[in-house]
Each structure stands twice: as C-alpha cells, then as structure tokens.
Amino acid sequence: MSAGFLVLSSFLASAVEFVEALTIVLAAAVARGWRSSLVGAGAAAVVLAAIVAALGPTLTLVPIDALRLVVGALLLVFGLQWLRKAILRASGLKALHDEDAIFREELEEASRVQSERRAGLDWYGFTLSFKGVLLEGLEVAFIVLTFGSTQGSIPIAAAGAGGALVLVVAVGAAVRAPLARVPENTMKFAVGVMLTTFGIFWSAEGAGAHWPGSDAALPVVLAFVIALSFAFVALLRRAAAPRVAEVEA
Amino acid sequence: MSRLVAFGRFWWDFVIGDDWLAAAGVAVAIGATAALKAEGVDAWWLLPPAVALVLYVSLRRAARPKT
Numbered sequence: 597m598s599a600g601f602l603v604l605s606s607f608l609a610s611a612v613e614f615v616e617a618l619t620i621v622l623a624a625a626v627a628r629g630w631r632s633s634l635v636g637a638g639a640a641a642v643v644l645a646a647i648v649a650a651l652g653p654t655l656t657l658v659p660i661d662a663l664r665l666v667v668g669a670l671l672l673v674f675g676l677q678w679l680r681k682a683i684l685r686a687s688g689l690k691a692l693h694d695e696d697a698i699f700r701e702e703l704e705e706a707s708r709v710q711s712e713r714r715a716g717l718d719w720y721g722f723t724l725s726f727k728g729v730l731l732e733g734l735e736v737a738f739i740v741l742t743f744g745s746t747q748g749s750i751p752i753a754a755a756g757a758g759g760a761l762v763l764v765v766a767v768g769a770a771v772r773a774p775l776a777r778v779p780e781n782t783m784k785f786a787v788g789v790m791l792t793t794f795g796i797f798w799s800a801e802g803a804g805a806h807w808p809g810s811d812a813a814l815p816v817v818l819a820f821v822i823a824l825s826f827a828f829v830a831l832l833r834r835a836a837a838p839r840v841a842e843v844e845a
Numbered sequence: 846m847s848r849l850v851a852f853g854r855f856w857w858d859f860v861i862g863d864d865w866l867a868a869a870g871v872a873v874a875i876g877a878t879a880a881l882k883a884e885g886v887d888a889w890w891l892l893p894p895a896v897a898l899v900l901y902v903s904l905r906r907a908a909r910p911k912t
Contacts, residue, residue, distance in 0.1 A: 680904060
C-alpha cells in the first residue's frame, strides 16, 4: 500500500471523528464556558497521547502475521459497522448525520444542568468535553495504530491524523460553529469502505492466505467492496420505496 | 464490580457495536480461511463473498421494520 493511500485513509477517518469531537467541545464551550471545555479537551488529548505512546511501540513487537490477523479482524468488524450505517443512511433507512442538529441537542442538554465548580472549572463542561474528545479520539488512535503498525509506518498514519486535526481545529476556530458543511456522510461511507477493504485483505493474510499479485490485489478488493456497497444501497432503496409510499398515501 | 461491567460494556460497544452476529460471522469466515490453509488450500477467495453475506444479513436485520 502506498504512503499516500495510508495517509489518505488515516486523514479521512480522523477528520470524521474530529468533526464530531469539535461539535461536542463547541456545545460544552457555548453552554458552560470556553475555559472548562478547552481544559477538558486538552486533558483528553494528553490521555490519548499516553495511550498511543504506550501501545504504539508494543504493537511493533508483535509478529506481523499475528498482528495482521488480529488487526484485520478488528478492522473488518469495525469497518462493517461503519459501512452498514453508511449504507442505511444512503438508502434513506437511517437519518443522515447532522452536526447542526447534534450541536443543538448537546447545547440544550448542557444548558439544563446546574453549575458545579471543581478546581475552578465548570465540572459538567469539563467532563462533557473530556469524554467527547476521548471517545472520538480513541477511534482515531485505533485506526492510526492498526493501519500504521500493519504497514510498519505508524508515523505516516499519524501524519494523516495530525493533518486532519490541524485542519478541523483551524476551521473550527475560524467559524466557531459545527462543521455542518463537511460532507460527513460521504466521508463516513468512504471510511467504511476503506476499513472493510483493509480488514478483508489483512485478515486473509493473517490467516495464512496469499492474495494473487500480493499488494496489487488491494485495489481489486477495494473495487469489490465499493461495488457491493452500491449494490446494497440500490437494493435497499428499492425495498424502502414501497414502505415510504405507503406512509405518504 | 459495576465499574468492571461498565468497562467491559464500553469495549464491547466500541469493538462489536450493535450487531454481534456480524462480528461472529467475520470470526467464522477468518477461522474457515485459516482451517482451509491448514489443509493446504490457499483460501484467499473465501473472505470477500463471506463479507458480502455477513453484510447482507446485517443490513436485512437493521432494515427490518420494527414491530
């Protein structure tokens, strides 16, 4: 797999998670104060950095076939989760991810809770921001570590994630609003396709199989997953249409 | 104990998600690939159709109207 492909996969997956984390941090900041929210986000970033620093070098010690088997299986399970949701969204059976709506819900909930101060911070704002960044960041850490370690280049995968972080934070700081115009649903679809593709490729290799043409088989698997996903979207749209018509009648 | 349960539940939700059957299907398919390899069959071709089947079943379950 080329470095460019690794960076792109890592960038897209991370950007989606950072956009979601930004929405939560913004909602906490607007409702509970910027200081508590930013300190919460910063504390989560420190915890995430510690997790990556501890797990990164450990993963490089695991034999590559065992690593590919475990990582491939995890990526495949993870990728199928993303892909299933993306296909359901694209076929109209699940509501599209809407950062504006999520921001309004988070804001409303954060505004209702009474203020409790600990260590000079609004505790609710701190924990909301901390949990949001930690949970979304864990997915980024998982993707960077698995993609990077299996290809023997965690720094390249981390560069993709770092680029996404800089871009999302810069745009978020400039607009101070949820990044609702980011084509998040399309990006999630792409990430689901990529995770599933790499999951199929690496778990088969980890189980001892050898792909014809070695790495050259990867684009073929990618094309297969894309074709499969679009076929399922078309199938579900057709199946959903009578149901929608029934409701409208 | 409840913290341990919550910790386990977090990782279950994080990795397995809301369809355990899809995760089980993936595990069976990878296991079958390894078993075939042990018998001398290079079963690189097994996972793509297995994933198609798992995804089909998972989507059918998710798209089924709730009664």
